[in-house]
Amino acid sequence: MTMQADRDNDLKRWWNSVPIGQAKEIRNQIIERCKISPFVWGNWINGRTQVPELAKPIINEIAGKNIYDL
16 A cells, blocks of 8 residues: 555544544535535545545544644
């Protein structure tokens, strides 16, 4: 696995730790604040596309932790 692929998996690892009762609200916040579609969100989570640099601080803020080192 490349370093980039490992960093991209950081989002999925964090997402898998989100409590089920909070997942829908958090997902919707990320979709709204990053101005993406649910389809793009699915691509990010499944590693089909990379998370853009401008979206990473938004995700960190919503997560309340540093998923991505900026």
